[in-house]
Amino acid sequence: MASPLQPARGTHDLIGEGFRRHQAVIDTARRIAALYGFEEWATPIFEDTRVFARGLGDTSDVVSKEMYSFEDRGGESVTLRPENTAGVCRALVSNGLTQSNLPRKVFYAGPMFRYERPQKGRYRQFHQIGIEVLGAAEPLADAEVIACGWQIQQALGIEEGTILEINTLGDAASREAYRAALVTYFTGHADQLSPDSRIRLEKNPLRILDSKDAGDRALMAEAPTIHSHLTAEAAAFYETVKRHLAAFGVPFRENPRIVRGLDYYSHTAFEFVTERLGAQGTVMAGGRYNGLVEEMGGPPTPSVGWAAGIERLAMLVETAGLTPAAPRAVAVLPTGEAAEAAAIEVLQFLRARGVVAEIAYRGNLKRRMERANRIGAAAAVLVGAAEAGPGEVVLRNLDAGTQAVLPLGNVTAALVEMGLFEAAARAT
């Protein structure tokens, strides 16, 4: 029956296939990011609350109502990280790296926490991978960051059905002018706005562009766009990002309604979206944030990056049928308890050569053979068989049901020949 002790709401265990998918996402992302010259950082899972309150801005729900904040025993307010960009920027400053050779290119992976109502693809403890280029004002950095994300999705085999949508939020001057124009426009149609959007009009008018309300969307058709309010510099920046994206070979679609939720973004904003995940269709999202390092007490350090939800990527891996198979072991089977000591020697012999080797702890040969079958072993090595001479074992192919007597020293070679262990070939 169901245990009375369940995982806390919005958390989940990663076991078996789920863990392998999760790990595959991280491994793949780490590998591709390394190709782009990113180094991996691990920053704390909790930080001084001010890191996030200051970094993310107070209009975002993430800060106003979703943070796991609490006082520690010393009376300090700390917060479980709701995202990692602020933490990375804080780390750059704390470690004096704003004086190092910039840009600094950072990759990270780990758990994040937001107190939200869970649903598919959205959890209270979830995991993200992300990259940041710290200290690069050039649009080439924006394009490369996006290209890296796209290549990770390709390497994962999940890029089909996902499209990159990009937009620009402009620089501070562009954004201010646009914001004013939007307020003027929507205030004139306030009676037609959804209740949610009337609140947005007060707090963060740009977010109205994000609304899913049909009425709001109808109004949007006539709404002013950022593009007519961009400064010459901002417009040129955006054009260059798009040109470089094309050179990187990343397909994209412009979407003037992308605004990003967190306050620190400017210029480039983008999302990789898919239809396959229901309401949580954003799979990777980010943009440029030129003021965040300063917020953390550092010098002006223009930066750009993205974060992606590992759970969402893993779901795409699952639906694509790309869940990694569990490694198949070689089962070492003593013919009886008397042969156990010899079997242990064989186990260690195989492991030393890079072969995944397992032994069932108890039972007669039949029991242990059943066990070998149940764990999906590809082959069995029988130790102590009557037909095997000194230094010999019986190697049985559990898929084919064939077996042969051979010297222990020839087992790894035989496994390679059977097509079962390329890894063993490399190790020997």
Added chain:
RNA sequence: GCGGCCAUAGCUCAGAUGGUAGAGCGCCAGGUUGUGGUCUUGGAUGUCGCGGGUUCGAGUCCCGUUGGUCGCCCCA
């Protein structure tokens, strides 16, 4: 934070109008002593998410609660 739907063995699920629970898969043990996967025989398992209520009697009705799920808000 708001609304819809759901909650029965490890898993997937069946249990018309209320009468103290079933299947398939899986698991365990046999089908003689050193060989699995197929086949075959037998076996165990559930306080029917939790707490109240209605009733002679509730998995089945009502209320609450917890969790999941879908959507909104927001966001990865």
